[in-house]
Amino acid sequence: DVKVTQSSRYLVKRTGEKVFLECVQDMDHENMFWYRQDPGLGLRLIYFSYDVKMKEKGDIPEGYSVSREKKERFSLILESASTNQTSMYLCASRKLMQAGGHETQYFGPGTRLLVL
Amino acid sequence: EDQVTQSPEALRLQEGESSSLNCSYTVSGLRGLFWYRQDPGKGPEFLFTLYSAGEEKEKERLKATLTKKESFLHITAPKPEDSATYLCAVQALSGGYNKLIFGAGTRLAVHP
Numbered sequence: 001d002v003k004v005t006q007s008s009r010y011l012v013k014r015t016g017e018k019v020f021l022e023c024v025q026d027m028d029h030e031n032m033f034w035y036r037q038d039p040g041l042g043l044r045l046i047y048f049s050y051d052v053k054m055k056e057k058g059d060i061p062e063g064y065s066v067s068r069e070k071k072e073r074f075s076l077i078l079e080s081a082s083t084n085q086t087s088m089y090l091c092a093s094r095k096l097m098q099a100g101g102h103e104t105q106y107f108g109p110g111t112r113l114l115v116l
Numbered sequence: 117e118d119q120v121t122q123s124p125e126a127l128r129l130q131e132g133e134s135s136s137l138n139c140s141y142t143v144s145g146l147r148g149l150f151w152y153r154q155d156p157g158k159g160p161e162f163l164f165t166l167y168s169a170g171e172e173k174e175k176e177r178l179k180a181t182l183t184k185k186e187s188f189l190h191i192t193a194p195k196p197e198d199s200a201t202y203l204c205a206v207q208a209l210s211g212g213y214n215k216l217i218f219g220a221g222t223r224l225a226v227h228p
Contacts, residue, residue, distance in 0.1 A: 004159075033216075043160075043203070043218040056213065090159050097214050102148045102167055102207075105216055107159035 003027070004093050004108035011113045019078040021111050023091030030096035032074035033105065034058075034066065036087040043090065049074055050096075081115045088112050118143040118208050122219035129226050132193050137222045139204030140186040147214055148207040149187050151180050153200045154221070160203055194226045 007022035023032065033048040035058075045058030049068040063085060067075040074093075078085055089112075092105040120141045129135055141149070148167050152160035164173040166182035173180045177198065179190040189202055201221040207214055 040220065042220040043205075043216075045215065048213075048215075050213075058215075102165065104150065104162055104165055106162060107152075110157070110159045112157070 004091055004106055006089075006091055006108040006111050008111050009109065011111060013078075013081050013113065013115050015082060015115060017078075017081050017115075019081050019113065019115075021076040021078075021089055021091075021113070023074045023076070023093075023108055024072050025074075025093040025106075025108075026072065027093065027095070027106075028071065029093040029106075030071070031094040031103075031105075032068065033092040033094070034064075034074065034076045035090045035092065036060070037090055037110075038087050046076065081113075083115050086113060086115045118206070118210060118217050120204060120206055120217050120219040122202075122204050122222050124222060125220070126223040127225070129191075129194055129224070131195055131226055131228050134190070134192045134194070136191070137189040137202055137204075137224070138186060139189070139219055141204075141206045141217075142185075143206050143208040143217065145209040146206055147209060149182055150205045150207065150216065151178075151187070151189055152203040152205065154203055155200050163202075191224070194224075196226050196228055199224055199226045 004025045034046045035043045047066040065077045091108040094105045095103045123138045151163040154160045164180040169184045203221045205216045205218045
C-alpha cells in the first residue's frame, strides 16, 4: 500500500511566521506534489518535484517555496505566512511516468493551516 | 484552456436511490482520468483510473465510465457510508509536464 504522511494534521500560526509543512512517502516515488484546497476552488497545484533536488512551479507558487533534499521527503515552506494562506494543504506522490505511461497520484491526509 | 467541470455541485440521495455524477473535460492531450473520494478533513482517496473512451471500471457500488468528452460515476443502491465528496481529475500534458487538473467536486449525501 502506498503511504503518504504529513507532519501535522492541524497548525495555527501567526502572520509573518515562517511555516514548514513536511511530507514523506514510503513507496520510492520520484514525483511529489503540493496542493492547496479551498472551498469552491478545488485543488490547486503549488509546486512539484520530479526528482531529488528538482522543483517546478505549479499554478500558484507565489508566497511559497519547496525543498527536496531526499527522495522520500518534500517540504513546503511559507516564508512569511499571511491570512490568505489559511487553507488545507495536500501532499501527493507518484511513480515516475514513462513516455506514454500512466501513473496515479496518491495523497496524504492533509494539513489544515490557520494563519491568524 | 484545459478545464474540468463536475456536476451537480451537491447531490442528496435516499439510501438505495441510484444516481450518476458527471465530469466533463476539455484537455488538449488526455493521459488518464481519475476519480477520487474525499471524506471531510481528509486527503483524497484514489478510486479509479480510466484511459480510453469506452473503458469502464467497477468497485463495489461504484462504476466509472469514460467517453471522449466526459466521465460518469454511477452509484448503485448507495448507502450512508458512500457520503463524501467525489473528485474528478484529468492528467494532461501541460508546459512539458504531466499535471492533474481537478474539478471542484460533487458533495454526495446519502440519507437512511
